[in-house]
Amino acid sequence: MACEASPPDWPVPPDGGWTAEDLDRLPGLHQHTQLIDAQLVFPCPQTAFHERATSFFGQQLSLAVVPGLDILCRFSVDVDRQNRLEPDVIVLREEALTSLDQTRVPAAAVVLAVEVTSQDSLSRDRETKPLKYARAGIAHYWRVENEKGLAVVHAFELEPTTGAYTSVGIFRERMKVSAPFPMDLDLTAVKARRGGE
Template sequence: MRDLPRQSELIDGALIFAAPQTRWHSHTVSLLTAELRRQAPEDLDAIHGMTVRLDERQAPATDVVVVTAEAMRRERPDHYFFPEDVRLVVEAVLPDSAIRDRDVKPRRYAAAGIKHFWRVEQDDGRTIVYVYQLDPATGSYVPTGIHHDRLKLTLPFGIDIDIDLTSTGTLRRPPGPA
């Protein structure tokens, strides 16, 4: 998949090409990548837009992924990670990717044994993060929290992120009626 356009992914053996990004999506992915990199312990790192090769028919492109520092240093392969490298996957939902980000990808990530998954959505201008953890008994994700404005967690490591993009100045609300 190295010679395909950026943000191409393989889902159930079919190539999927992503639609153009929105400003909200771009700002959200940038903020989460930067904060996860800054707050991650030394043995972990975060990167955006990388593929996780789950198996021969599944190589989804992630919005943000937290992986081992060892995986980041590995020379080959340099264009995807393996499930065992991954500690967290983050998907920011857009209208054209909603079914994949809410249903298809989480099921594939869980089946591959990735322990932590976040789904990020926008509702009436607010960013909401839905946090999931893998239940080892069922092999499925279970919700552990819904976060508005601030994301404060202890797993997969200590995290404290202001996700209100309007208060951080990343996105500004349009001025109200005068």
């Protein structure tokens, strides 16, 4: 008699799918799980490039941030009832942080979302997330990609008449911007693993 493998212990969605509130209530859920279109998106192991780029932008934004704004890495953003995303770095209005026990902030408080792409997130970071961030009114979006071991930043700004993002530049080696506040970044400081992984 063959042994039957027990099914994986996956959370079963309720009718209508999960909501942003559910992420704080589901037992045993990985802390970096996101909600996209009422579906749970579980995190995958990250490359060294991803971690170093996230750390680099978190540190550099923290050094340059102006009064009234704050920086958080890998923190949950409520876009709407069925979308709770977790950018790699966010710049937000500091009044949105009311408690050290807080697990998320509203998208209306976010002025910049930074996503560092990986193989499993490429289409989400290029297509799905920018659309949702733009609809939520997040003024700036930066997508960081690993191009042969070097960080390349695709920067976008919300165009108020269309409500969509427009490109403000593709940056290699050096990134100089004036919004959301002045920054001059040496992108060569983000180092990938050997072999450009």
